[in-house]
Amino acid sequence: MSLLHVSGLTKEFGDLVAVDDVDFDVEDGEFVSILGPSGSGKSTVLRMVAGFEEPTAGTIALEGEEIVGKPPFERDVNMVFQDLALFPHLTVAENIGYGLKQQGVPKAERRERSERMLEMVRLEGYGDRTPAELSGGEQQRVALARALVNEPALVLFDEPLSSLDRKLRQHMQTELQRIQTETDTTFLYVTHDQEVALAVSDRLIVLNDGGTQQIGTVEDLYEDPASRFVADFIGDVNTVTGRVTDLDDDRALIDAGTGEIPVPRTAIAADVAAGDDVDVCVRPYQVSLRDAATTETDATDAFASTGTVLSRSYQGSDSLYDVDTDAWGTVSAEVREDAFRNGEDVTVTWAPEHVHVYRRDDEDRPDGGETEDRPDGGETEDE
Numbered sequence: 001m002s003l004l005h006v007s008g009l010t011k012e013f014g015d016l017v018a019v020d021d022v023d024f025d026v027e028d029g030e031f032v033s034i035l036g037p038s039g040s041g042k043s044t045v046l047r048m049v050a051g052f053e054e055p056t057a058g059t060i061a062l063e064g065e066e067i068v069g070k071p072p073f074e075r076d077v078n079m080v081f082q083d084l085a086l087f088p089h090l091t092v093a094e095n096i097g098y099g100l101k102q103q104g105v106p107k108a109e110r111r112e113r114s115e116r117m118l119e120m121v122r123l124e125g126y127g128d129r130t131p132a133e134l135s136g137g138e139q140q141r142v143a144l145a146r147a148l149v150n151e152p153a154l155v156l157f158d159e160p161l162s163s164l165d166r167k168l169r170q171h172m173q174t175e176l177q178r179i180q181t182e183t184d185t186t187f188l189y190v191t192h193d194q195e196v197a198l199a200v201s202d203r204l205i206v207l208n209d210g211g212t213q214q215i216g217t218v219e220d221l222y223e224d225p226a227s228r229f230v231a232d233f234i235g236d237v238n239t240v241t242g243r244v245t246d247l248d249d250d251r252a253l254i255d256a257g258t259g260e261i262p263v264p265r266t267a268i269a270a271d272v273a274a275g276d277d278v279d280v281c282v283r284p285y286q287v288s289l290r291d292a293a294t295t296e297t298d299a300t301d302a303f304a305s306t307g308t309v310l311s312r313s314y315q316g317s318d319s320l321y322d323v324d325t326d327a328w329g330t331v332s333a334e335v336r337e338d339a340f341r342n343g344e345d346v347t348v349t350w351a352p353e354h355v356h357v358y359r360r361d362d363e364d365r366p367d368g369g370e371t372e373d374r375p376d377g378g379e380t381e382d383e
């Protein structure tokens, strides 16, 4: 039995379907993030789990028990809000012990448990301060301590790190993981920031327009995105347009402006048919660069185009090149070699088994389908 089981969850606000038939499970001890662009329904899902919003349809079971209809305080769930919602007139210790007081826990025990939580979040000795006497990062820790002190089955987070600067945010990501492990609690974390979600989560639920796009580990989503939307939303991707000229059980022939290339069927979305216009997506790290003078450019079994290096940025062990290709406009390549200069002529290639091919559907894309029309019939986007 999953700790949290959500099925058919739907929320309508008048004519707007904010959450549309969403199903997911969270296992005991997992760190699961709900990731999606602004307005995709993430907070509404979280608020329904917390009990601040009632679903239009669907069920939410916590530890096997239906919780829809129960008030928030009767659910074994606490939430850390984006604005933290600390009481300004109470001390740090009183803030942390507030929920325990509501439950009738005696003062001495409240004090002791608050102090233990302060130690857990590494704020020993801060109990008598008020929230105004703390930095933003320290306030985050107090909010977390308050959500954990009564040992709930599940802690919900609604973008709590978004107000912190990058360095502090990265530090708090590490801290969240440490605290989750030490307290052995289950976390459900909402964010639109893929960097945070990829860094901290065991699994991710990707939402768009209220519906589930994909659920999986970071690796699942990165290596095998279920839709063009996920490919674009998780990490960087190059997209070139093409057409399926033939399709059978083993492979498709795809013409992306450089001749027909055989692509394994496993790389092609299930709904793609022969004759369809498609997006061919490839991650920058799967793109190779070669010196144009020493390579053949008429390969018929790989995607290949000549081009000119536009820019290079050094990224530790790799270099990221943007290349203006003859076939597809700008293509990004993340390669080990640091051998190419701006303005140099190169050949850009990638293997057919490294692409993901989706039926071209402009509405189903994070950028709304804005592409740059190119005179050679190919289209591309600058990532």
Ligand SMILES: Nc1ncnc2c1ncn2[C@@H]1O[C@H](COP(=O)(O)OP(=O)(O)OP(=O)(O)O)[C@@H](O)[C@H]1O
Pocket (backbone or CB within 6 Å): 013, 016, 018, 036, 037, 038, 039, 040, 041, 042, 043, 044, 045, 192
């Ligand atoms: N109480 C409400 N009344 C009417 N519409 C609402 C209400 N709450 C949310 N919505 C709408 O439902 C949709 C989903 O909102 P939600 O806040 O869940 O999205 P989100 O993915 O959390 O976005 P963000 O990242 O911007 O917080 C939005 O179109 C929003 O305007």
